[in-house]
Amino acid sequence: xxxxxxxxxxxxxxxxxxxxxxxxxxxxxxxxxxxxxxxxxxxxxxxxxxxxxxxxxxxxxxxxxxxxxxxxxxxxxxxxxxxxxxxxxxxxxxxxxxxxxxxxxxxxxxxxxxxxxxxxxxxxxxxxxxxxxxxxxxxxxxxxxxxxxxxxxxxxxxxxxxxxxxxxxxxxxxxxxxxxxxxxxxxxxxxxxxxxxxxxxxxxxxxxxxxxxxxxxxxxxxxxxxxxxxxxxxxxxxxxxxxxxxxxxxxxxxxxxxxxxxxxxxxxxxxxxxxxxxxxxxxxxxxxxxxxxxxxxxxxxxxxxx
Ligand code: SF4
Numbered sequence: 001x002x003x004x005x006x007x008x009x010x011x012x013x014x015x016x017x018x019x020x021x022x023x024x025x026x027x028x029x030x031x032x033x034x035x036x037x038x039x040x041x042x043x044x045x046x047x048x049x050x051x052x053x054x055x056x057x058x059x060x061x062x063x064x065x066x067x068x069x070x071x072x073x074x075x076x077x078x079x080x081x082x083x084x085x086x087x088x089x090x091x092x093x094x095x096x097x098x099x100x101x102x103x104x105x106x107x108x109x110x111x112x113x114x115x116x117x118x119x120x121x122x123x124x125x126x127x128x129x130x131x132x133x134x135x136x137x138x139x140x141x142x143x144x145x146x147x148x149x150x151x152x153x154x155x156x157x158x159x160x161x162x163x164x165x166x167x168x169x170x171x172x173x174x175x176x177x178x179x180x181x182x183x184x185x186x187x188x189x190x191x192x193x194x195x196x197x198x199x200x201x202x203x204x205x206x207x208x209x210x211x212x213x214x215x216x217x218x219x220x221x222x223x224x225x226x227x228x229x230x231x232x233x234x235x236x237x238x239x240x241x242x243x244x245x246x247x248x249x250x251x252x253x254x255x256x257x258x259x260x261x262x263x264x265x266x267x268x269x270x271x272x273x274x275x276x277x278x279x280x281x282x283x284x285x286x287x288x289x290x291x292x293x294x295x296x297x298x299x300x301x302x303x304x305x306x
Contacts, residue, residue, distance in 0.1 A: 076103050080167075083109035086153055095161050105163045109154065111181050112171035114141040127173045143181075147188065155192050166197040172204045172275045173234060204273035209284025210264050213276055214248050215257065216283060224251045228265050235270050262287065 076098075085093035086109070098105055116139040143150075158166060168185040170178045178201070185199035214228040221227055225247035232246045248265045249257065274280060286292050 078104035078106060080106040080108055083107050083154065083157070083166075086150060087112070087114055091153075093157065095157070100162075105161065106165045106167065107154070107157060107161075107163050108167040108169065109150070110169045110171055111143050111147075111185055112174075113143050114146070115139075116141070127171075144184070147184065151188050151192065154188075154197070158193055158196060163196065166192070168197065168199040169202065170199075172202065172231070172273060175204055175273065178203050202275050204275045205277045206269075206272045207274050207277040207280035207284070209281050209287075210268060211266050211271070211274075211280050212262055212264075212283050212287060213280050214265050215262060216279075218248070218254050218257065220251055220254075221247075225249070226251055226254050229276055231275050232266065232271065234273065234275075237270070 079096075079098060081093065081095060083093050085091070093107075095105075154166060157163075166189070168189055170181045170185065172178075182199050182201050189197035189199050211228055214226070217229075219227045219230050221242045223242060225242070225244060226249050227233075227242065227247055233242050235246075246266070
């Protein structure tokens with residue numbers, strides 16, 4: 001089983017991580033030595049796998065991109081840029097200049113209705129229950145009405161930036177809409193470029209096993225905390241916020257995870273709509289003794305492609 005790490009920005013600038021990224025720009029190996037001790041030979045594998053991944057919202061995070069030392073981008077094996085900027089008032093996505101020989105560029109976009117309220121800023125995966133203001137002050141735009149414009153925009157970004165892939169997804173908080181919208185997205189992907197663009201069918205469900213996903217891919221947030229995954233904050237009580245109660249540890253303590261026995265990092269019943277349930281159950285089966293399957297073909301090109 002491979003190990004990798006994700007870094008997410010999801011709307012915040014790199015406050016806690018800014019210094020770490022500056023360190024990384026100077027000497028990424030020294031940084032990794034510091035945060036990832038070498039229990040039982042794991043270090044070499046983690047070190048190899050921990051080339052940071054980042055999925056910044058292309059709209060707000062342009063500041064984060066601009067303050068990152070350009071050399072930092074070369075340390076990322078892949079960068080997946082959320083096209084959520086298309087859903088926000090700027091209606092644009094900032095794409096940094098990356099070296100395709102070092103870094104794989106991907107885009108992703110989530111098909112979700114749009115909730116516009118004067119008093120509240122919504123993420124791109126919200127539901128009608130998240131609306132806070134009275135009817136007269138809110139505007140709900142059904143995503144189907146925006147789809148032709150979205151298709152036009154994504155086509156242009158694909159043509160201008162030649163990403164390796166564009167992953168389209170449905171709002172996992174409205175699972176009843178997924179089959180119909182997945183078909184709409186796949187039709188759109190086929191029209192844009194079926195070699196690069198696809199709709200991923202990921203219906204959410206409660207995993208059978210306790211979640212140990214963080215052990216194979218610790219997920220580093222811009223606030224400096226490590227989370228079990230990048231979707232844990234979609235649980236009903238999290239309110240879309242990366243609160244410290246969902247964190248496993250601080251960024252510089254992640255190595256300690258591997259020097260101690262596997263423990264339960266999150267309550268069993270908190271994620272009934274987990275979008276990583278197949279992976280959680282796979283990891284759980286391996287922990288329970290299932291032999292780790294050896295891939296019989298090429299290793300996956302994008303480790304975070306799940
Ligand atoms: S159960 Fe699923 S959503 Fe919850 S923390 Fe684990 S991987 Fe994330």
